[in-house]
Amino acid sequence: MVPSANDVGAQGPAEALLYAENVSKRFPGVQALLDIDLTLNRGEVHALVGQNGAGKSTLVKCISGVYPPDGGRITFDGREITTYSPKHAYDLGIAVVHQRPQLLPWLSVTENVMLGQLPARKGLVIDRRKANELTRDLLARLRLEIDPEVPVARLSAPERQQVAIAKALYRQAKLLILDEPTAALDAQRSARLFALIDDLAQQGVGVLYVSHHLEEVFRLADRVTVLRDGRLVATQPTAQLSQDEVVTLMAGHRIAESSLAGSATVAGEAAPALEFCQLETDVLHGVDFVVHQGEVVGVSGLIGAGGHDIARVLFGLDRPTAGRVALNGTTYQPHGPKQAIAQGVFLVPEDPAQDGLVPVLSVAQNVTLVSLKAITRRGVLSLRREREVADRYVGELSIATSSVHTAVRNLSGGNQQKVLLAKSLTSKAAVLVLEEPTQGVDVHAKAEIHRIVRDLASRGKAVMVVSTDIRDLLQFVDRIVALRAGRVVADLPARSTTYAQILDLTVGSVAVPGS
Amino acid sequence: MSTETGAGLAPGAARRPASGRSKNVDVYSLWPIAVMVLIIIATALSSPRFLSVFNFENILSQAAPLGIVTMGQCILLISGGLDLSVGYNIAFSSIITGLLLEHNVPLPVAVLAGIAAATAVGFVNGVLAAQGRAHPFIITLGMSIFLFGLDTQLTGGAPVNNMKGLYTAFGSYLPGGFPFFGLPSVTWPFLIVVLLTYGFLRWAPLGRRAYAIGGNEQAAYLSGIPVKRTKIYLYTLMGALVGITGMVLSGQINEASFNLAQNFELQSIACAVIGGTALFGGRGGAFRSLQGVALWGLVQNSILFIGFSSNYQQMALGVIIIIAVMVTRAQR
Ligand SMILES: Nc1ncnc2c1ncn2[C@@H]1O[C@H](COP(=O)(O)OP(=O)(O)OP(=O)(O)O)[C@@H](O)[C@H]1O
Ligand SMILES: [Mg+2]
Numbered sequence: 001m002v003p004s005a006n007d008v009g010a011q012g013p014a015e016a017l018l019y020a021e022n023v024s025k026r027f028p029g030v031q032a033l034l035d036i037d038l039t040l041n042r043g044e045v046h047a048l049v050g051q052n053g054a055g056k057s058t059l060v061k062c063i064s065g066v067y068p069p070d071g072g073r074i075t076f077d078g079r080e081i082t083t084y085s086p087k088h089a090y091d092l093g094i095a096v097v098h099q100r101p102q103l104l105p106w107l108s109v110t111e112n113v114m115l116g117q118l119p120a121r122k123g124l125v126i127d128r129r130k131a132n133e134l135t136r137d138l139l140a141r142l143r144l145e146i147d148p149e150v151p152v153a154r155l156s157a158p159e160r161q162q163v164a165i166a167k168a169l170y171r172q173a174k175l176l177i178l179d180e181p182t183a184a185l186d187a188q189r190s191a192r193l194f195a196l197i198d199d200l201a202q203q204g205v206g207v208l209y210v211s212h213h214l215e216e217v218f219r220l221a222d223r224v225t226v227l228r229d230g231r232l233v234a235t236q237p238t239a240q241l242s243q244d245e246v247v248t249l250m251a252g253h254r255i256a257e258s259s260l261a262g263s264a265t266v267a268g269e270a271a272p273a274l275e276f277c278q279l280e281t282d283v284l285h286g287v288d289f290v291v292h293q294g295e296v297v298g299v300s301g302l303i304g305a306g307g308h309d310i311a312r313v314l315f316g317l318d319r320p321t322a323g324r325v326a327l328n329g330t331t332y333q334p335h336g337p338k339q340a341i342a343q344g345v346f347l348v349p350e351d352p353a354q355d356g357l358v359p360v361l362s363v364a365q366n367v368t369l370v371s372l373k374a375i376t377r378r379g380v381l382s383l384r385r386e387r388e389v390a391d392r393y394v395g396e397l398s399i400a401t402s403s404v405h406t407a408v409r410n411l412s413g414g415n416q417q418k419v420l421l422a423k424s425l426t427s428k429a430a431v432l433v434l435e436e437p438t439q440g441v442d443v444h445a446k447a448e449i450h451r452i453v454r455d456l457a458s459r460g461k462a463v464m465v466v467s468t469d470i471r472d473l474l475q476f477v478d479r480i481v482a483l484r485a486g487r488v489v490a491d492l493p494a495r496s497t498t499y500a501q502i503l504d505l506t507v508g509s510v511a512v513p514g515s
Numbered sequence: 516m517s518t519e520t521g522a523g524l525a526p527g528a529a530r531r532p533a534s535g536r537s538k539n540v541d542v543y544s545l546w547p548i549a550v551m552v553l554i555i556i557a558t559a560l561s562s563p564r565f566l567s568v569f570n571f572e573n574i575l576s577q578a579a580p581l582g583i584v585t586m587g588q589c590i591l592l593i594s595g596g597l598d599l600s601v602g603y604n605i606a607f608s609s610i611i612t613g614l615l616l617e618h619n620v621p622l623p624v625a626v627l628a629g630i631a632a633a634t635a636v637g638f639v640n641g642v643l644a645a646q647g648r649a650h651p652f653i654i655t656l657g658m659s660i661f662l663f664g665l666d667t668q669l670t671g672g673a674p675v676n677n678m679k680g681l682y683t684a685f686g687s688y689l690p691g692g693f694p695f696f697g698l699p700s701v702t703w704p705f706l707i708v709v710l711l712t713y714g715f716l717r718w719a720p721l722g723r724r725a726y727a728i729g730g731n732e733q734a735a736y737l738s739g740i741p742v743k744r745t746k747i748y749l750y751t752l753m754g755a756l757v758g759i760t761g762m763v764l765s766g767q768i769n770e771a772s773f774n775l776a777q778n779f780e781l782q783s784i785a786c787a788v789i790g791g792t793a794l795f796g797g798r799g800g801a802f803r804s805l806q807g808v809a810l811w812g813l814v815q816n817s818i819l820f821i822g823f824s825s826n827y828q829q830m831a832l833g834v835i836i837i838i839a840v841m842v843t844r845a846q847r
Contacts, residue, residue, distance in 0.1 A: 315737070341739035355737050358730035360797040369727055369738045372720045380718045423738070 017042045017206040018175055023072035025058050029402030032058040033230045045197060045207045047217040050227035051250055051442040052414030053400035056210045057099050060179050064096040065089035077174060095173035099180045099413045100353045101164035105153035110135040112152050113167045138166055143192055157184045157351045158303045176200060177208045180413065182216060183440045186303045186468035187503060194220060212442050214243045226250055247443050270294050273431055273462030279323035283309045285486045296453055296463045298473035298494065301483030301506045307466035311433050315347040316340045341370065346429035348420055350436045356420040359409035363401050364390035366408050366419055371426040393422035397448060414441040421449060432456065435466045450476035470502045482506050544791050546842055547806040551813055558817035565820045576699035578812030580764040581782055583705055586712040587756035588783040589804040594749050595729035595796030596644055599655040600636065601757050601783060603662035605776035608633035608761030610666055613675030613771030622680035630758030637754015641747035666773035674772030681766030701763050708756060713801035725749055729796025786811050789839040810835065
């Protein structure tokens with residue numbers, strides 16, 4: 001398929017930076033890509049969208065040489081790619097930030113960023129000082145406040161994401177591919193990334209941008225390509241489309257906007273499930289708020305503002321230095337996840353790959369991991385029960401997988417997120433703490449997750465959602481607790497609150513009453 | 516413009532493969548069997564006596580002790596651990612039993628004491644490994660060196676040469692006598708351990724916990740799995756299997772000494788890895804490791820049959836280990 005004259009600004013394949021033609025890729029049981037065409041020009045920001053499992057990451061991996069396509073041709077910078085290896089792609093000038101990038105945890109930021117090209121004295125001994133200086137420069141140019149000498153394992157999830165971006169930009173690339181780069185970033189950090197992308201495009205770098213956030217797509221991209229079930233649905237200039245139209249293209253049908261905010265009327269009579277009284281840790285300062293039974297409370301703030309730390313305290317991973325948490329009216333002080341779960345509190349961590357899932361185990365084995373007792377009969381695991389439980393949640397959350405026996409690492413990123421949620425649903429906890437539950441999931445699945453969370457609340461569970469995605473929170477929580485620098489700056493009903501209001505409060509561009 | 520409306524696909528629904536349930540038959544994982552068939556054919560062609568019942572039983576009884584430890588090693592590798600102290604711990608258990616037998620302690624008591632001693636060592640390994648302060652490689656290496664000293668101290672360097680009842684039970688596999696339903700008696704503890712390991716890894720919650728910890732320890736911890744306690748159990752279990760091996764092996768050759776099971780630690784790891792157990796945890800299984808043991812035993816036997824010196828055994832085994840790891844890697 002040749003791009004037709006309708007494609008405003010599209011150049012013929014010969015001049016295009018990247019020209020993929022009829023690219024196909026099959027995995028056992030799944031046709032991940034079928035006859036995909038994609039043209040990307042120099043200086044163009046091209047968005048790639050589609051539901052979870054649509055094949056976006058697979059296309060990215062084919063272009064960047066992670067695996068060769070089964071069929072089709074990819075031409076880059078006028079030459080057909082014949083050798084498929086990440087190194088070859090990188091040498092050609094294709095830099096990639098994969099979805100949930102893998103870094104080497106015990107190496108320093110510098111070593112990760114410059115891996116394979118560390119400057120060496122006389123070609124033998126690594127020149128550590130020079131390497132650190134180069135990295136420091138690069139990080140400064142990207143306006144990232146990260147110490148190049150610390151091991152990556154000590155960084156937070158968003159910092160790791162930023163290191164991965166820095167790594168991709170270390171050597172001047174002609175094509176930059178970003179696979180859901182903002183999934184782990186807050187508003188402030190995302191804005192910095194967008195400015196950077198604009199700059200790069202100005203300099204003639206082509207950018208392929210994969211995202212579920214359509215605001216980002218319309219903010220950044222010149223054209224957008226929509227995939228559905230491994231097939232190309234459309235490529236169009238963003239100027240000619242509306243967000244709704246893109247959503248419809250992605251789903252193949254119209255999706256009603258979910259707005260469940262405050263739909264459950266939580267009156268003052270509901271008993272408090274969680275109470276924080278003057279909670280103090282290294283990060284938190286005098287945190288005070290309540291989550292009632294049957295209520296969904298969103299906790300939002302910039303990364304580092306304290307949402308993650310509250311979650312850690314609740315799961316017994318950190319001890320408060322002062323103050324107290326009460327669970328159903330009695331003091332709650334778990335020593336670790338096991339005690340927390342035993343007392344009916346469950347945490348869905350923000351980084352599924354690192355903290356949430358066992359990638360080599362199957363979907364079924366991951367889903368039932370917290371509830372092994374429930375599938376054990378007389379000391380023996382019932383594999384039939386296990387399959388039933390897994391089948392139920394795979395159906396309920398529409399997890400796209402060829403079977404419940406598929407290893408979780410073979411699922412698309414968004415579907416991994418859903419497996420994590422399924423796991424929390426089997427825990428039977430009365431208090432659920434969800435960190436970034438809609439990170440990386442598509443519009444459709446987001447609506448489903450909203451519905452599921454509301455449903456849990458209507459069954460009397462207390463749900464606390466820690467998220468940096470304010471827009472998303474506003475759609476389904478009852479109240480929003482805004483955090484800034486470890487302090488609660490506002491506790492507002494979601495129904496009467498706007499995105500801008502919360503953003504201002506959390507970023508700190510407006511004065512906070514009474515602080 | 517390339518716009519097509521995907522008709523025929525259930526919109527937004529979870530996608531199932533059209534081909535229905537595709538059973539993931541992993542062709543690669545069967546390679547040890549293929550290699551074994553080739554070896555059997557080649558050796559049988561060059562030496563007709565190779566395909567005798569006697570030789571089969573010979574292979575089986577030689578592979579049995581290593582097979583028992585390999586099952587334990589397989590479980591530990593799956594959990595992301597390993598045990599390098601098994602060689603001298605096997606010796607330790609046999610020495611305890613042997614010395615007690617020398618002092619006319621009744622056989623059952625002596626056997627239980629030997630197995631208990633090895634189990635205790637496993638427990639200590641487990642407690643240390645569970646602290647997470649040092650890699651099990653170092654902990655069990657240290658334990659191995661410690662046991663070497665203890666073993667030689669206990670025996671004064673001279674082996675115990677009479678295992679009494681144990682020899683009666685396991686030693687008479689030599690020509691003329693196969694006391695147990697026509698098979699060498701060592702087959703039975705071996706077979707039972709393999710079946711139990713299979714069941715353990717498949718159906719026991721503890722086995723599942725081992726996979727989870729080996730696959731992603733942090734995720735296992737956050738799922739409420741008692742990581743430390745699980746590790747202690749697994750190393751203790753390994754200790755018990757080591758004790759059983761000590762009884763079988765010392766009974767077979769009627770001797771308890773510090774060098775009873777030299778290199779068993781590396782051989783058992785090699786067998787598990789040949790069978791496709793991942794060195795860094797999360798994957799593997801009893802029958803797969805059994806294939807590794809079988810291949811190992813077969814290579815040792817057939818090379819002698821063809822008439823090569825035992826040096827070639829070592830060379831062949833070395834090559835096989837490397838191929839095994841590369842095949843397992845390629846699968847990932
Ligand atoms: N290595 C693999 N082995 C088997 N199947 C795979 C593998 N990688 C991806 N798949 C399957 O291919 C399909 C496309 O996956 P892909 O990761 O490209 O989706 P995606 O569009 O990036 O989704 P998401 O938005 O969730 O990240 C999915 O059904 C997935 O399960
Ligand atoms: Mg993806």
